[in-house]
């Protein structure tokens with residue numbers, strides 16, 4: 075991981091010992107290095123130098139406002155998949171003209187909000203969406219800037235739950251009907267057809283599936299342009315993997331070179347939408363051991379983080395490295411442990427059979443590579459308050475999302491007054507209203 079390492083036998087985030095942050099904010103907490111995010115953004119921009127590419131960060135990986143603001147300041151655009159994300163991107167200062175809206179199920183309200191916000195592009199994923207968007211745009215006296223998301227029927231060779239580019243997946247317009255969709259889009263008065271888009275999945279660890287998909291898109295782009303359709307944008311999506319364990323995902327430079335080779339001659343403005351690759355290794359989750367439990371068959375470290383804070387292991391069988399905050403001395407004996415949370419499900423296992431040095435109740439550890447698809451997927455299952463988020467940059471740090479309080483947790487709910495003995499019943503009032 076780029077931002078985290080031992081110094082003086084203590085795990086640091088940038089220049090800060092994580093132990094110190096744990097004392098200050100309590101555990102569990104998420105820690106993101108903004109300097110790591112910014113370095114990665116810089117490396118992506120540099121890898122694509124000479125190509126007309128806009129980098130639209132996929133918010134769904136990590137939509138914390140501080141992360142978004144640091145990217146906005148560097149000039150990044152955004153890829154959003156809901157009205158909430160669109161509002162967050164705008165609130166973070168990402169200009170509307172750098173925002174792309176993707177997703178299979180945009181509602182009428184979301185499309186209207188996107189049009190009113192004046193965003194750069196709406197990626198349409200189906201014929202019914204195209205029809206609805208045309209109607210919504212016309213009703214508002216606008217034309218919607220549209221790219222058609224195409225499903226190229228390419229196997230991304232990643233986990234099935236995050237594979238999006240096969241014919242049987244719900245995403246995109248099937249490539250065999252792409253020309254039909256493009257002609258239709260061009261004919262609709264509420265639609266300004268701008269380009270094509272593709273995104274075949276996440277955590278890709280090989281270049282070849284990208285290449286296959288981009289070659290199909292390049293061929294389609296050329297054919298449709300030759301037909302006279304006014305295409306100027308080609309959105310290549312995200313999906314670049316990161317090392318969690320021993321994966322060797324494509325190097326940024328090789329990914330960019332392949333894109334240059336396949337798409338460089340199209341005369342298209344390119345877009346890429348990295349999410350995980352931008353933030354995944356810029357964050358970790360710090361937790362404290364509550365108990366060390368010697369089970370009949372295994373030793374368990376029961377920690378104060380759980381599947382509500384980190385759903386990826388149960389959801390995707392994901393691997394996250396685990397590091398004690400105190401560096402084990404050289405030659406420390408290692409013994410396998412299962413690292414589990416307090417939640418009442420066996421699925422609440424965050425790591426299995428990890429060789430770790432002896433840890434005791436009260437010791438701190440870091441679960442690594444939790445910058446992407448972790449805090450954004452957190453819940454308060456088991457009525458566990460949402461964990462706080464801390465960002466660091468160099469020697470600076472801040473709590474950018476405080477720990478949820480019990481008042482906030484309980485205060486989300488309302489009691490119907492007909493459950494309260496003194497209050498007049500809603501049901502009674504409704505009946506009286508009818509009578």
Ligand SMILES: *Cc1c(COP(=O)(O)O)cnc(C)c1O
Pocket residue numbers: 132134135153155176177273275276277311312313314347348349350351
């Ligand atoms: C999720 C998503 C991304 C980002 O994917 P990563 O694997 O995080 O890079 C990009 N584009 C679209 C359309 C997405 O749905």
